[in-house]
Amino acid sequence: MSSGLPEENPIYGPFFGVIGASSAMIFSALGAAYGTAKSGTGIASMAVMRPELIMKSIIPVVMAGIIAIYGLVIAILIAGQIKSPKEYSLYMGFKHMGAGLTVGFSGLAAGFTVGIVGDAGVRGTAQQPRLFIGMVLILIFAEVLGLYGLIVAIFMYAS
Template sequence: MADEAPPSYTPFFGIMGATAAMVFSALGAAYGTAKSGTGIAAMSVMRPELIMKSVIPVIMAGIIAIYGVVVAVVVANSITDDNSYTLYKSFLHLGAGLSVGLSGLAAGFAIGIVGDAGVRGTAQQPRLYVGMILVLIFAEVLGLYGLIVALILSTK
């Protein structure tokens, strides 16, 4: 019974894990970039000298996509077509992809909203900048938590 081959659909779940990691984290990064970018564009009309200082939310949103790429590559490289890739392993990979993907989506939304409001507010009151950076760090770490869980799941 232990030498029995896993079902033919076993790799599907691993592939869906890699896909979920990339798609959801890229969606979060795209939303964070777009939302923060509109804030930067609105702010730059009033204070064009602050444009480079206000790019921080866009950079932080891009990092979210990197988390997804890392997990997608780890999962995709673990998928094999022989009997060593079990259903259990494929479910772990699905969980890893959903973990980093959905936490990256949430982090991207948070970064976008905080980045938009933060850069607009910084144009009016420069002392707001440090507070914006702190909140952005707390939003970014949500994606990092998902990455940590995904790496633990994908290496079991």
């Protein structure tokens, strides 16, 4: 006898969890890749004028790479919880999708910011070395955008 209410654990419930895990990794990796590429072109351009500053200018590339780790952490957490449709509710699927999208889009935004600031920062540091500390501070503020997404995603995952 049907009560008229929807089935508690529909067969498509895990789909949303998989989308969450995938989007966490895909979007944060896209942000990290853009940040690395954009900062890398700035480093290559700067190295022509001041090759001694190459190692000092790697900071934006490292910070962009960290953004992908945020997405990796959430993607692994979500993927570890995905079970068969009978054991995985639609609610869990939506919650995991929200967590994945949160860290993914935050990582994408942070990666874009790190890339643009890193590119302009290393080029500017080649001309005025005192700009380096300001560039690092701005990069920290850009990186923390991805960290905020990670924190919110962990809360969504754990609740």
